[in-house]
Amino acid sequence: MNLNKFRDDAQLRYAAKHIGESGLQMHGHVLTDHFRNGLLLAHNDQGSNTFTTEGMAYLLNVIFGTTSKVGIPIFYVGIFKNNVTPAVGDTAAAKLGAAGSYGECQDADYDSPITNKPGYTIASTATASCTNTASAASFTVNASITVYGAFLSTSMAKTATDGYLMAAKKFGTARAVIDADVLAVTYVISCTTS
Numbered sequence: 001m002n003l004n005k006f007r008d009d010a011q012l013r014y015a016a017k018h019i020g021e022s023g024l025q026m027h028g029h030v031l032t033d034h035f036r037n038g039l040l041l042a043h044n045d046q047g048s049n050t051f052t053t054e055g056m057a058y059l060l061n062v063i064f065g066t067t068s069k070v071g072i073p074i075f076y077v078g079i080f081k082n083n084v085t086p087a088v089g090d091t092a093a094a095k096l097g098a099a100g101s102y103g104e105c106q107d108a109d110y111d112s113p114i115t116n117k118p119g120y121t122i123a124s125t126a127t128a129s130c131t132n133t134a135s136a137a138s139f140t141v142n143a144s145i146t147v148y149g150a151f152l153s154t155s156m157a158k159t160a161t162d163g164y165l166m167a168a169k170k171f172g173t174a175r176a177v178i179d180a181d182v183l184a185v186t187y188v189i190s191c192t193t194s
Helices: 010-017 053-063
Strands: 025-036 039-048 076-080 110-112 129-131 137-141 145-153 165-177 182-192
Touching (some): 025 145, 025 165, 039 165, 165 182
Antiparallel strands (some): 025 039, 025 182, 076 145, 129 182, 145 165
16 A cells, blocks of 8 residues: 555644644543441542543533533532443433432432532642542441442432433442441542543
């Protein structure tokens, strides 16, 4: 195959030279700390999560479009008890709330925080990464359940199916929790061009 016509194409040369600059990617990494009676039972590096198409579209519309950011915190952390694997096409309407297929944990599953999911509160960053490490989303459990994963959404209420499902992760190690256990979820989100 003769590649000379490709080498002589200025647009292709420019694209090849700058391909690393064009590949913006979002990565989410989830960690959990499981406490019982104030003692750390387990620290699990749960791995990378799935950013949904719905979530990525929302981010692009806020950053580059005319969609307004709705408040601080804009994102909330939830946990779920169904053994499901999140997918790119998942939406808040189909997956969250009391009847959603994730089995989002509700008032009967955890009693703190009351009514609403904890906010995803990050420290200001000057890098390509943000985290809620200083303010991990903590859930004080009210029942013996297995927590299979966590997610970020834009809706505060546990029962909400509106808003946007930003990202979700099925834990590599599910957590069997009992009454009064505390499960702390840390999300690290990074942008990269490689």
